Structure formats: structure tokens, C-alpha cells
Amino acid sequence: MKRIIFIILIFCIAIPVLNAQLWKMRRYELVGGAGPSFFFGDVGGFSHSDNILGLRDLTFLQTRFNINGNLKYRITRDINIRLSLTYALLRANDDRGSNTERGFDATTSIFEPAVMGEYYFIKNQAENSYIFVSGKAPFLTEFIKSLDFYAFAGIGGLSYTVQGNDALITSGMETGGFTAVIPGGLGATLIFTPNINFGIEVGGRYTFTDYLDGYTSQYSKANDVYYFLNFAITYKLKTGPTGLPSFR
Secondary structure (H helix, E strand, O other), rough: OOOHHHHHHHHHHHHHHHHHHHHHHOOEEEEEEEEEEEEOOOOOEHHHHHHHHHHHOOOOHHEEEEEEEEEEEEEOOOEEEEEEEEEEEEEEEEOOEOOOOOOOOEEEEEEEEEEEEEEEOOOOOOOHHHHHOOOHHHHHHHHHHHHHEEEEEEEEEEEEEEOOOOOHHOOOOOOOOEEEEEEEEEEEEEEOOOOOOEEEEEEEEEEEEOOOOOOOOOOOOOOOOEEEEEEEEEEEEEEOOOOOOOOO
16 A cells, blocks of 8 residues: 555656656757748838828738748747748838839848747647647647747848839949848747647847848938748757757
């Protein structure tokens, strides 16, 4: 009888400890994402007095796309470090806004490498379950328990190339360059299976240049910014005995 009680006691102590460490079995994550890009520069758009919060500058014609790949490493259960590589197109033109008579048009291609940190302020309850890690996906009624919510921020570089129309080129358009960017934003993740997540993320980039569209105005009071809305899929890699990712 004492032996049975001892075994039960060991299980009661060991199972919570085991569950608390399950995330370490998959510390590396490969993430691919894509979605629309939104640019706010000196070409196109309405003046601040006519455009509260910049909402009038959000138009389909000036929306382009971004694609990205990421490698994440889980430092703790709630904190990740992330290497991100993004290619995107940005568009700006004066067809709609406060300077339609000017007639500028710019398309900018960008490549953005960045290092970011992620903090999960709401963490799912599913992956911390041995049953889930063993391969049993959550029931539909457990949907909320399978969601993560996080904030991210970091620093990166930005290589950009601008193509403009004749009016913009004549004004003395800058053709491109390299600058620093500060990314930041919010995201949510659905833990679909032990190996696969689905996610959505919205993030902005503050740049250290005002020539992302090849032009700056004497009335400009801030550097250029752009935003990404991303839909992502994550594949988790098993952690090998050496602490490196295992591809088996």
C-alpha cells in the first residue's frame, strides 16, 4: 500500500514538471508569410488636416504585397528571438489625394532583413499538454485555449529601389539606397497541431529615410513608414540532443 501511494505521489510531482518543459521539445520554428503592404510617404495621400489617422490614404490602388520567411528560436516559453527576411513592393501616386495636379507616381521594391524579439502576453494552454504533444489536436470547443497573442519589436536594415514616372524623375527623384528600420506590431497564432501553427500579424516599420518613394517635400514632418498585414504558417522543428534543430 505504501508503494502504491509513493508511486502516485511521484506521478503527481513529475507530470506538472514534464508538462512545464514540453515546449523545449520544439524550440525552432520555420515561418512563411505573405500579405498586403501599405505605404505612407510624401507621394500621394491627403494632407493631415483632411485625413484623420491617415485612413483616407488606404486604397486598393496603392496596396501591394509582401512575402517573408522567418526562423524563430524559443528562449523561454513566452519569449522568442526571430530572424526575418522580407521582400515587398510599395506603391505611391498622386492620382488621389491633395496633390493630384502634381502627378507623381512611384513603385518601390524593398528587401528587409531584421532581428526581432517576440513576447507572448497571452499563451495557449494546448501545447503545454502531453496529450496534445503526443499528436491529439484540440477540439473545436478548445479553440480559444489554442490561441497565442504576442507583441514584437526589433531592428533591421532596408535596401530599396525606386522606379518613378517622368514627372517624379524630373523633380530630382532619389533612385534608392539603404537605411535602418524599426519594426513593431502585434500578432496572433492558432496552435493547430503539435507541428503546425497558423497566424496573422500586423506590423509597422519606421524608417530612417524620407526618400522611400524617391521624394521628400518641404512640408514633410516625418520619415516614411510602411505596414504589413501577414498571414503565416509555422512548422515546428524538433530539438535534437545537441540543442540544434532536428530534420528527421
